[in-house]
Amino acid sequence: MSKVSLEINGKKISKEIPDHTTLSIFLRDILNLTGTHVGCDTSQCGACVVHVDGKSIKSCTALAVDLDGSKITTIEGLTTNGKMHPMQEAFKKLHGLQCGFCTPGMVMSAIDLLKSKKNPSDTEIRDWLEGNICRCTGYQNIVAAVKEAASKM
Amino acid sequence: MASLVGSRVERKEDKKLLTGRGKYTADVNFIHQTYAYFVRSPHARAEIKKVDISKASKAPGVVAVLTGADIANDKIGGLIAGWRIKSEDGSDMKVPAHPPLANESVNYVGDHVAVVIAESLDEARSAADLVKVDYKILKAVVKTKDAMDSEQIYKDIPKNMCFDWLLGDRAKVKEAFEKADKVIKIDIINNRLIPNAMEPRAANADYNPSTEEITLYTTSQNPHLARIIISAFNGVAPENKLRVIAPDVGGGFGSKIYPYAEEVVCSWAAKKIERPVKWVADRTESFLSDCHGRDHVTHAELAVKNDGTFLGFKNETIANIGAYASVFGTVTPTYLFGPCATGVYKMPAAYTNVKAVYTNTAPVDAYRGAGRPEATYTIETLVEKAARELGMDPAEIRMKNFPTEFPYQQTLVHSVDSGDYNAGLKKVMELGEYESFEKRKKESESRGKLRGIGFCTYFEACGIAPSPVVMMLGCGIGLWESAEVRFNPTGNVTVFTGSHSHGQGHDTTFAQIAADQLGVPIESIEIAHGDTDKGPFGYGTYGSRSLTVGGTAIVKACDKIVAKGKRVAAKMLEVNEDEVDFNNGEFVVAKSNKKKTIGEVAFACYLPGTYGEVKSPLPDGEEPGLKETSFFDPANFSFPAGSHICEVEVDQDTGETKVVKYTAVDDFGTIINPLIVEGQVHGGLAQGIGQALYENCHYDNSGQLITASYMDYTMPRADNFTDFNLGFTCTPATSNPLGTKGCGEAGAIAAPPAVMNAVIDAIGTEISMPATAEKVWTACNKKNKNSEAA
Numbered sequence: 001m002s003k004v005s006l007e008i009n010g011k012k013i014s015k016e017i018p019d020h021t022t023l024s025i026f027l028r029d030i031l032n033l034t035g036t037h038v039g040c041d042t043s044q045c046g047a048c049v050v051h052v053d054g055k056s057i058k059s060c061t062a063l064a065v066d067l068d069g070s071k072i073t074t075i076e077g078l079t080t081n082g083k084m085h086p087m088q089e090a091f092k093k094l095h096g097l098q099c100g101f102c103t104p105g106m107v108m109s110a111i112d113l114l115k116s117k118k119n120p121s122d123t124e125i126r127d128w129l130e131g132n133i134c135r136c137t138g139y140q141n142i143v144a145a146v147k148e149a150a151s152k153m
Numbered sequence: 154m155a156s157l158v159g160s161r162v163e164r165k166e167d168k169k170l171l172t173g174r175g176k177y178t179a180d181v182n183f184i185h186q187t188y189a190y191f192v193r194s195p196h197a198r199a200e201i202k203k204v205d206i207s208k209a210s211k212a213p214g215v216v217a218v219l220t221g222a223d224i225a226n227d228k229i230g231g232l233i234a235g236w237r238i239k240s241e242d243g244s245d246m247k248v249p250a251h252p253p254l255a256n257e258s259v260n261y262v263g264d265h266v267a268v269v270i271a272e273s274l275d276e277a278r279s280a281a282d283l284v285k286v287d288y289k290i291l292k293a294v295v296k297t298k299d300a301m302d303s304e305q306i307y308k309d310i311p312k313n314m315c316f317d318w319l320l321g322d323r324a325k326v327k328e329a330f331e332k333a334d335k336v337i338k339i340d341i342i343n344n345r346l347i348p349n350a351m352e353p354r355a356a357n358a359d360y361n362p363s364t365e366e367i368t369l370y371t372t373s374q375n376p377h378l379a380r381i382i383i384s385a386f387n388g389v390a391p392e393n394k395l396r397v398i399a400p401d402v403g404g405g406f407g408s409k410i411y412p413y414a415e416e417v418v419c420s421w422a423a424k425k426i427e428r429p430v431k432w433v434a435d436r437t438e439s440f441l442s443d444c445h446g447r448d449h450v451t452h453a454e455l456a457v458k459n460d461g462t463f464l465g466f467k468n469e470t471i472a473n474i475g476a477y478a479s480v481f482g483t484v485t486p487t488y489l490f491g492p493c494a495t496g497v498y499k500m501p502a503a504y505t506n507v508k509a510v511y512t513n514t515a516p517v518d519a520y521r522g523a524g525r526p527e528a529t530y531t532i533e534t535l536v537e538k539a540a541r542e543l544g545m546d547p548a549e550i551r552m553k554n555f556p557t558e559f560p561y562q563q564t565l566v567h568s569v570d571s572g573d574y575n576a577g578l579k580k581v582m583e584l585g586e587y588e589s590f591e592k593r594k595k596e597s598e599s600r601g602k603l604r605g606i607g608f609c610t611y612f613e614a615c616g617i618a619p620s621p622v623v624m625m626l627g628c629g630i631g632l633w634e635s636a637e638v639r640f641n642p643t644g645n646v647t648v649f650t651g652s653h654s655h656g657q658g659h660d661t662t663f664a665q666i667a668a669d670q671l672g673v674p675i676e677s678i679e680i681a682h683g684d685t686d687k688g689p690f691g692y693g694t695y696g697s698r699s700l701t702v703g704g705t706a707i708v709k710a711c712d713k714i715v716a717k718g719k720r721v722a723a724k725m726l727e728v729n730e731d732e733v734d735f736n737n738g739e740f741v742v743a744k745s746n747k748k749k750t751i752g753e754v755a756f757a758c759y760l761p762g763t764y765g766e767v768k769s770p771l772p773d774g775e776e777p778g779l780k781e782t783s784f785f786d787p788a789n790f791s792f793p794a795g796s797h798i799c800e801v802e803v804d805q806d807t808g809e810t811k812v813v814k815y816t817a818v819d820d821f822g823t824i825i826n827p828l829i830v831e832g833q834v835h836g837g838l839a840q841g842i843g844q845a846l847y848e849n850c851h852y853d854n855s856g857q858l859i860t861a862s863y864m865d866y867t868m869p870r871a872d873n874f875t876d877f878n879l880g881f882t883c884t885p886a887t888s889n890p891l892g893t894k895g896c897g898e899a900g901a902i903a904a905p906p907a908v909m910n911a912v913i914d915a916i917g918t919e920i921s922m923p924a925t926a927e928k929v930w931t932a933c934n935k936k937n938k939n940s941e942a943a
Binding site for chain 1: 163164167171173436839862874877
């Protein structure tokens with residue numbers, strides 16, 4: 001067991017947890033932040049992507065204790081005063097989601113892309129999202145949503 | 154109020170899903186929760202000699218270890234095949250026992266042997282390693298085409314054959330072939346796929362010892378079906394003591410239509426230990442134990458005249474249904490396959506023969522399109538080959554054989570109510586710039602790439618289905634759908650549907666329909682589904698049926714609401730009922746323009762009397778309340794159709810093949826929400842292109858699943874695609890008042906042949922799916938060597 005202190009969606013949290021607790025389990029099972037999803041066990045699907053100190057990572061493959069002192073943003077933390085983030089708005093407007101399971105990871109990943117590329121091309125978006133699998137949408141409306149969000153951010 | 158039907162309404166369900174407030178089964182936890190981990194067979198085929206749970210039972214945190222012997226002692230029934238198929242000789246299909254936990258033998262890698270239930274998942278998983286199973290390993294039967302000549306898996310099932318089914322007339326086909334100028338032949342494999350909904354399957358069952366009721370949360374497309382099967386066949390609890398809730402479900406694509414062993418075991422175990430039992434599949438378990446799709450080996454022949462007229466078609470298929478007959482595992486390669494095997498064409502004579510075989514692989518069941526992709530791939534690659542061999546244009550040979558008069562009675566089974574196949578094909582050729590293909594081909598060549606073009610014109614039978622028809626064909630259930638429209642006293646509305654939404658957007662599409670029917674704002678309409686305790690019994694979502702069958706039930710229930718509303722409004726307005734019209738949410742008397750809104754009428758229905766300002770006596774004999782139910786059974790299937798053109802580019806040096814241009818024109822009848830329909834087509838195309846170029850389930854000769862992770866099974870990713878170009882034509886369906894036909898499966902049906910025809914056109918040689926870089930590179934090299942040798 002180790003003590004881990006993190007800032008999650010703006011709130012400081014300290015917990016005593018088993019050393020092998022992954023960040024995704026910490027978020028889901030201990031903090032009940034179930035918006036972060038787990039879709040595979042090989043770090044391939046990207047449903048679990050969150051931001052650690054502003055950068056996107058796959059939370060299923062990070063140990064919570066290793067991130068001691070970090071600032072974490074999950075999908076639940078994107079909304080401010082009930083207003084969705086422009087990326088979330090764009091996904092809604094352009095039907096960038098269907099079943100919604102991959103969506104939190106997809107949105108978190110896409111937001112990180114726009115930090116380094118303000119106006120990415122279709123190809124750049126598709127390349128960046130290679131680590132996020134969606135089985136429903138065929139990706140087309142996701143790409144369109146990321147472009148839409150880029151124009152609004 | 155403007156009509157919402159036909160509008161690009163943004164989805165009502167999106168906000169919760171986008172903000173992390175969706176509630177999926179894995180997100181549900183109960184007080185005193187326990188966690189289940191399944192001990193699965195590591196062998197494809199083995200006898201179970203002994204299961205020793207003594208060490209596991211004593212491991213830290215373990216609450217219970219249950220085996221096949223326990224499930225047999227408690228007389229829990231086996232998993233079922235829902236559709237009874239008869240062989241050509243009249244004999245019944247042969248089905249092996251399928252206990253939820255294996256007792257005597259295991260028959261595929263991943264088969265369920267025991268379950269360990271513990272205080273934590275870690276403890277359950279650790280203890281599962283301590284369950285010692287003594288197996289006598291037997292030789293596995295793996296390959297589809299060899300199954301009939303392999304060792305017999307089940308002692309009562311000779312040749313490992315479930316059935317040998319025929320649809321059509323062999324004698325007529327023989328006659329037709331005798332008149333042919335040419336016979337085109339193909340041998341194809343429809344590659345086995347793993348559905349891979351992004352949400353892994355999960356179940357969480359809670360038992361209430363006070364009410365003796367089980368509540369099962371599960372990842373289901375069809376909670377009512379899960380309840381009836383777990384009650385009536387597995388005998389876990391009576392139907393009125395079992396509540397099944399399928400909350401937000403992260404995709405299904407067929408793989409979540411029916412209950413699996415895990416739901417049965419969790420429900421039974423929860424009752425047994427009187428604590429909630431939760432199981433969530435990891436991805437490898439999903440690969441091993443979700444039902445797979447496709448897996449056909451087909452020889453097909455088309456008899457043609459030199460002018461391209463089709464005379465006859467024969468189809469000899471071996472369908473691998475895996476180790477056990479799953480719920481829709483037997484109908485998928487028969488009635489969902491055979492009737493569509495002649496494609497959209499006039500075909501004077503045809504037959505389809507399917508030999509369904511058992512193998513030591515995961516059960517095979519419905520996967521997006523279910524039977525119709527296999528049928529379409531067969532006929533459409535055959536037709537394109539016919540065009541090549543006759544030197545005809547692929548569009549010309551198709552148009553020559555399209556029926557033009559509707560309703561059109563097909564050779565096998567279906568009477569197609571409406572369609573205009575020429576219009577679709579012409580439109581896709583225009584939209585896809587068919588005329589300028591050669592220019593694009595030259596441009597690709599200038600970059601050293603091969604470019605090919607492929608067509609597919611398809612139809613499918615969906616909107617399943619007329620119950621009398623499907624029951625006559627062996628279906629163990631009816632396939633109608635239900636709706637209950639409940640006006641609440643304050644004027645908002647809850648619509649209960651028996652179908653289930655797991656990405657399809659019913660919360661929005663169904664609300665659009667109800668809003669138009671009732672003249673109530675869409676914001677005031679809530680769609681409720683996925684809970685057997687809330688709405689009436691229904692048959693769930695699959696086979697592109699939700700809108701045509703379930704949506705129609707909503708229309709019918711709304712009609713009843715309006716009919717009652719007219720009677721009540723007439724009394725309130727002191728006129729005869731026939732003087733009242735209903736428009737845009739208002740009951741209006743034309744001659745006086747007196748009116749009552751539907752909200753006022755609903756309120757009156759709940760306050761039927763005079764009380765101060767309230768004056769709303771109901772007509773004599775009218776019951777209070779405003780709630781109506783409808784059960785809609787369609788008179789016919791619906792028949793979406795379309796034409797797709799795909800262009801691929803092949804890099805000869807690496808074999809890499811990419812879809813560079815894809816144009817689809819579909820006829821789904823009336824479209825309620827184009828935004829959602831386009832999304833459905835995109836997703837279907839991605840899965841269809843995935844089958845054609847990337848995805849393949851591979852078992853080795855000993856029956857080990859080699860492709861059991863995302864490192865090994867190629868899931869299509871964003872960078873595999875380019876934007877798809879969509880268009881629509883519309884001939885409304887005549888079998889439902891909305892005129893809708895269904896759109897969920899079309900892309901997965903049409904894309905594989907369109908892509909493969911393009912690949913064959915590009916490389917000039919036949920090749921099997923998936924056309925991976927390695928296969929394409931090998932095929933190109935072999936062809937080049939052959940041409941050098943010649």
